[in-house]
Amino acid sequence: MFRAQERKTAVSDVLASSVTIPPHVPASLVWDDEIGRFTMELDDPYVAGARLHQGPELVWSTHGYRGEQGAWMVVSFEAMREAFTDCERFSSVGSAGTQALLGVEWSQVPIEFDLPDQRMYRKFINPLFSPSAVNKRVELVERTCARLIDAFATRGSCEFITEFAQLLPSYIFLEVMGMPRDKVEQFLDWERETLWTDDVMVRLAGARKIRDYLEELIAERREQPGDDLISAITQAEFEGRPITHDEIIGYCYSLFLGGLDTVMSVMGFSMWHLAINKPLQQRLRENPDLIGKAVDEFLRAHGVVVMRRTVSVDCEFRGVAMKAGDQVLLPTPLAGRDPRHFDNPHLIDPDRRDKSGLTFGSGIHTCVGMHLARRELRIVYTQMLERFADISLSDPSGVQYRTGITWGVDRLPLKLESA
Numbered sequence: 547m548f549r550a551q552e553r554k555t556a557v558s559d560v561l562a563s564s565v566t567i568p569p570h571v572p573a574s575l576v577w578d579d580e581i582g583r584f585t586m587e588l589d590d591p592y593v594a595g596a597r598l599h600q601g602p603e604l605v606w607s608t609h610g611y612r613g614e615q616g617a618w619m620v621v622s623f624e625a626m627r628e629a630f631t632d633c634e635r636f637s638s639v640g641s642a643g644t645q646a647l648l649g650v651e652w653s654q655v656p657i658e659f660d661l662p663d664q665r666m667y668r669k670f671i672n673p674l675f676s677p678s679a680v681n682k683r684v685e686l687v688e689r690t691c692a693r694l695i696d697a698f699a700t701r702g703s704c705e706f707i708t709e710f711a712q713l714l715p716s717y718i719f720l721e722v723m724g725m726p727r728d729k730v731e732q733f734l735d736w737e738r739e740t741l742w743t744d745d746v747m748v749r750l751a752g753a754r755k756i757r758d759y760l761e762e763l764i765a766e767r768r769e770q771p772g773d774d775l776i777s778a779i780t781q782a783e784f785e786g787r788p789i790t791h792d793e794i795i796g797y798c799y800s801l802f803l804g805g806l807d808t809v810m811s812v813m814g815f816s817m818w819h820l821a822i823n824k825p826l827q828q829r830l831r832e833n834p835d836l837i838g839k840a841v842d843e844f845l846r847a848h849g850v851v852v853m854r855r856t857v858s859v860d861c862e863f864r865g866v867a868m869k870a871g872d873q874v875l876l877p878t879p880l881a882g883r884d885p886r887h888f889d890n891p892h893l894i895d896p897d898r899r900d901k902s903g904l905t906f907g908s909g910i911h912t913c914v915g916m917h918l919a920r921r922e923l924r925i926v927y928t929q930m931l932e933r934f935a936d937i938s939l940s941d942p943s944g945v946q947y948r949t950g951i952t953w954g955v956d957r958l959p960l961k962l963e964s965a
């Protein structure tokens with residue numbers, strides 16, 4: 547497990563001499579740090595990040611998004627919810643940096659679009675991920691989950707991330723998309739190259755591999771459509787015209803990056819918590835009806851992505867002057883741990899009345915895959931708690947996690963006692 551000393555100051559008012567701070571940024575809000583580094587300082591990245599809640603509700607991070615340039619970073623739950631839902635002042639255009647990275651004309655659909663286009667794109671895709679569409683996948687999720695558990699159950703131990711968490715959501719996602727399961731390792735490698743590092747050459751190489759692969763697959767499905775999401779996307783129509791090539795690749799690329807490892811990340815953090823919180827584990831085992839509530843609570847407490855917006859017009863946001871073009875980071879891992887909004891925020895309490903966090907965002911871009919994600923998590927906890935009378939860490943020092951633009955657990959060695 548990563549360890550570091552507690553730092554004395556969370557929000558620094560000392561300006562780093564090597565970075566340029568725009569003149570409209572007050573010195574008192576300058577935070578000479580970077581979210582990925584700061585959250586790796588203690589044993590628990592969420593507790594480490596929550597130190598920021600002792601300071602202002604938004605700061606100017608000198609390192610910004612992937613260290614590219616300084617950016618506003620929203621810290622408090624209320625301010626983050628306001629920024630997520632205010633698409634007039636905060637634009638999503640270019641938010642994932644696809645055009646800049648790949649040098650292409652297209653953007654990710656719908657995540658890099660504002661209204662009205664975003665609404666049109668969501669209208670097409672929402673039914674494909676609705677609760678009733680997800681219901682049709684439950685049997686597949688249950689079967690896949692049971693088979694993965696079978697593979698390590700008798701051994702009494704597993705490395706939960708590689709043997710389970712990265713496989714289950716990926717298999718389901720690939721099935722929905724109509725992509726081959728046997729390439730899962732390769733897809734995950736490409737995704738990690740694209741999302742997990744700030745090294746632009748590595749990211750570019752990963753992004754190109756994803757793009758090239760999807761382009762080939764799209765061409766195939768246009769020729770020979772199947773009963774899968776990529777085929778459905780290639781046949782979409784908007785306002786009486788057929789979908790364009792740029793829209794198709796934009797949808798597929800966005801789903802690939804959004805759907806492949808986000809569920810795995812939440813699953814990793816919550817299973818880690820469950821393995822060290824025996825009373826909660828026992829309570830859920832004895833009361834499986836509580837698992838749905840526990841999943842909502844795990845989600846509240848474990849945001850895993852940092853989203854980005856661009857300020858559209860010169861404006862004032864929660865008393866702070868912002869300029870058109872300023873970048874704004876929305877680190878969802880901080881939102882669920884804000885003591886100004888949640889009492890005792892680090893406590894995982896299925897009975898908590900208000901469990902609605904910002905892990906899936908908020909407003910028009912709220913995650914399209916959230917019903918699928920929730921359902922998968924519920925099935926996983928139900929089966930794991932049914933099959934094992936005790937789940938614990940087999941090697942607490944072997945737990946590895948990462949923070950940054952996406953958060954996740956990379957290694958979680960578990961000891962499992964059969965029920």
Ligand code: HEM
Pocket residue numbers: 630638641655656657658664668719800801804805806808809812849850851853854878904905906907908910911912913914915916918919
């Ligand atoms: C626990 C798992 C997940 C988490 C934490 C998560 C998180 C998020 C967040 C925070 C957003 C809002 C982005 C923004 O406001 O800019 C989002 C949007 C999105 N997510 Fe997820 N996601 C998860 C699972 C999935 C899955 C399984 C899929 C697809 C199968 C998916 C596809 C998308 C797409 C396409 C969008 C863009 C929606 C739009 O722009 O209207 N996500 N997700």
